[in-house]
Amino acid sequence: MAGISGHWAFAFGVLGNIVSFIVFLSPLPTFYKIYKKKSTDGYQSIPYVVALFSSMLWIYYALLKTNTTLLITINSFGVFIETIYVGFYLFYAPKKDRIQTIKMLMLSVVGGFGAIVLVTEFLFKGVVRGQIVGWICLVFSLCVFVAPLGIVRQVIKTKSVEYMPLLLSIFLTLSAVVWFFYGLLLKDINIAIPNVLGFILGILQMVLYVIYNKKEKAILKEQKLPEKLQNHMIISIDEKNKNFPGLTEEQIIDIVKLGSLISSGKIHIASCLHDAMCASAKIENTPNNLQTVEAIN
Template identity: 60%
Template structure:
């Protein structure tokens, strides 16, 4: 990566913009966790997206520490680690015992076990530039996998012809984040940052186009006579950190075959919770 200085004003500018936008995306789940705190219940959603976002931020911090003059990557991903860890703590406080155990296991396996293994292997089996390249490709692979995760939501929107589970504002800011971090990678000549954000941009555009196509649909997904998946996982990505990752909560819905039964059991609070929880993460 080129040195960030007055000789590279665009790299510095896009890096600052990326930090600001990614920070806003990191804060997007706050309404959900305020609701959890207020109701003293996680209301059935899962913590997987936040654990993935934390893992992504940890990877990018490690990469930035190996790469000279990557201060802007270190700042936003350090902030991301703190925020995501706080979300996970709140979840563990109010989640049912079974979910607490599952979340703790996943946290240990992914953020301690897998990250520790990557750290150990790169330190023992590679040196200097080779270590940076190996870790860079690991970050690219993980970032791409996070960006592809919204395919489940895209498929759901097409099947139901409803954008109930895909807020336009979230898709817009994630797409903007991908553009900004791609530009940062381009001006700093860092392909490991630029490449995954191309994928993020493409999927972001697809989501916004689908929103425009289906936004006037009168068929709410909660009453359609279509068998919908029991769970939908949306992980959001915030630039080079995969924040995420964007990734987010698992939304659970019960669907009855008869519309009468559905109306009888319809809970408006459940719909509100669903919209609040649709978020995910990354840088």
């Protein structure tokens, strides 16, 4: 019976590696968007820093246990890919977000992980050390699942799913199910318990996505606006910037945002080909509530 349980545990472990591999790769579309925008505006580094810390802890835990090769393989990949994500984020992040991310890295990955290794190595021995590290892994695994709740809060606040990583939510939920059974079959509560919460939070994120995505589509349909024009502003600027002398495009955007009381609109810049076409500018409120800054003669 124990042999059968072991075989099933191995099967779920392999499946868990496959699903977790996809989970680790699922933020790639997010970072592609960051690359295209050349900015991390609207995105947070917390999930990636926490995931990096958690992967490091699980490797340490696995080294203290037996028959945990499958934990080592997937979390080694996790450390590798999350390090790339964090580095990419730091490269494109504004100064304030970059400093905050570096502080989190120093506090968790350097200070936190280093302290855990030193304390458990010197104060605990044998099985007890494994149990202590397992409890710590349990707590921080819960943090990995809770970290995306910042995005959930943003979705509820803005009533928009633009920054909701749906693909990540789906695979985190599937991963939670697989690793729960893996931990259950190994009779390791440190692996099984966090994945119960992971499943619940994953379902919550997917439900919110469906709700607010439907609301967005309903609003667009009611206003009869193309989705790509919703909450957008179009600013027309001449080549010599005669309309707004002495101001950069970014400064013009900020001024127009404040003036039109739009806090979350997207702004497109359209440069005029001929100076004569851009003598002045005005703001018009169209019947469909699409606010446009247009050049007039």
